[in-house]
Amino acid sequence: MPARAGVQIMPMLTHDILLVGGGGAGLRAAIAAAEVSAHLSIGVVSKVYPMRSHTVSAEGGTAAVMRDNDSLDLHARDTIFGADFLADQDAVEAFVQEAPREVIQLEHWGCPWSRDPDGRVSVRSFGGMSVNRTLYAADKTGFHMLHALFQTSLKYDAIVRYDEWYVSQLLVEDGKARGVVALNIYTGEVQAIAAKAVILCTGGAGRIFPFTTNAAIKTGDGMTLAYRAGVALKDMEFVQYHPTGLPGTGILITEASRGEGGHLKNKDGYRYLQDYGLGPATDQPVLRKMELGPRDILSRVHMQEYQKGRTFEGPYGHYVHLDLRHLGEELIDKRLPFVRELARNYVGIDPVYEPIPVRPVVHYMMGGVDTDMTGKTALEGLYAAGEVACVSLNGANRLGSNSLTECLVFGARAGRAAAEYALEQAAPSLNPLTLLASDEERRLNEHFLNKDGGQERIATIRTEMQKNHGAGCGDLPGRGRAAPDLQHPAAIARAFYPYCHRGPWPRLQHRAHRGPGAGFYAGRGRGRGALGAAAPGVARFTHAYGFPRP
Secondary structure (H helix, E strand, O other): OOOOOOOOEEEEEEEEEEEEOOOHHHHHHHHHHHHHOOOOOEEEEEOOOHHHOHHHHOOOOEEOOOOOOOOHHHHHHHHHHHOOOOOOHHHHHHHHHHHHHHHHHHHHOOOOOOEOOOOOEOEEOOOOOOOOOEEOOOOOHHHHHHHHHHHHHOOOOOEEEEEOEEEEEEEEEOOEEEEEEEEEOOOOOEEEEEEEEEEEOOOOOHHHOOOEOOOOOOOOHHHHHHHHOOOOEEOOOOEEEEEEEOOOOOOEOOOHHHHOOOEEEOOOOOOHHHHHOOOOOOOOOOOOOHHHOOHHHHHHHHHHHHHOOOOEEEOOEEEEEEEOHHHOHHHHHHHOHHHHHHHHHHOOOOOOOOOEEEEEEEEEEOOEEEOOOOOEOOOEOEEEOHHHEEOOOOOOOOOOOHHHHHHHHHHHHHHHHHHHHHHOOOOOOHHHHHHHHHHHHHHHHHHHHOOOOOOOOHHHHHHHHHHHHHHHOOOOOOOOOOOOOOHHHHHHHHHHHHHHOOOOOOOEEOOOOOOOOOOOOOOOOOOOOOOOOOOOOOEOHHHHOOOOOO
């Protein structure tokens, strides 16, 4: 049998700045970089068309101080409180200060915010917020935000897009990030792209879990790229469960449905949250009470109800009811039209007449690539923003509606910082990068496209990984649940070690142990280690899964 044709590297492309990811953070960073200097060449590599990025799925809204009864201090306090006091308070301060300017700028770019009768942008209540602070565009906020950013990016000739390209490796030369190797999904060609600075904006990694709101594209690519290049990941033990996902599909039912007055009820029709310190139950929503409590608390309470036998059982597991019937058809159609559409299409019920079945679902990764306040990482020339990064704004738990604003604020910061850095740098030498790209081409051919004798199916490995993450790292792991198979993930990790290793392993930053479920990647150390320094409590992902220590 003739050998299969392998991939061949194409002539190198060059840019001053290269964005990996075309969602909210990526497009905002590209625009910010273009505004710094018209002489910069900016490339945006995305494995999907930008309007298919996961930002488009955000429904409920984006948080910023816009009303007289609100203040920057109050927004900061809510964010820090919701983060279990583990947020970086300097990052929080910068975030709340710059958020109003970013959402006003987005309106100037054409985002159609919902409005009150007096013409002001509407705000709604969200879990964990002390006042109504969440701006929204019906219940398709991410869709409209991404449209505004995408349309704005088109006016900059300096921004060049590479849609449906998949980045497989960062190019690191002389201790600096100097580009990427990417696979053109349409043609199958491998392309090296050189750049003075690289910004990762690839989103989270929810797909390592079996039940998630995350789209199929959210597979932790940016975190992997940075980690293989020697950059530490931080706070990876903090994974947020959203309390209201549709059983079976994991599709999110926005927190806005509870902000508008929806009720969570167990199988007895009882509003059970009042039994867990969140009461008393009231007809109208009360901020930080009942259904407007923080997401982590509501998800944990659901699991406690399940353990007490008070949840429904269905073909996709346990669930409770989200009841919107008392809101009426007019309000639902005006403020929650997408919720009604999702319930009809994916559950076959109309929330005007029937309650929606919901259960906790993996939603957001608080951890990610360790960065400073400008998105800069420990690897010179590499920046990160959005869910892929950990600045750390969100600590142990993100408040709803802070994430879209985070994409705007820190996407803009990373774009400006990378632009200023690129303006001071000479063009990278292409000869060493060509050799690095050739090595990556050889790896892709040997281990994937022309590999012979493999015994494992990727789908099988992925399913086992997801099953073990769900069992051992999920909501209340180890309490009345089947123990995870700890040997199988180690075997999987060892099998893939030759394909993943690229030089010295970085450390995985680790916070102090805070109770059940914290620190599941490795031992229970105390404190946070500095990048590159041996410190008590620094966990090693490689050791936890059976890799040899560096």
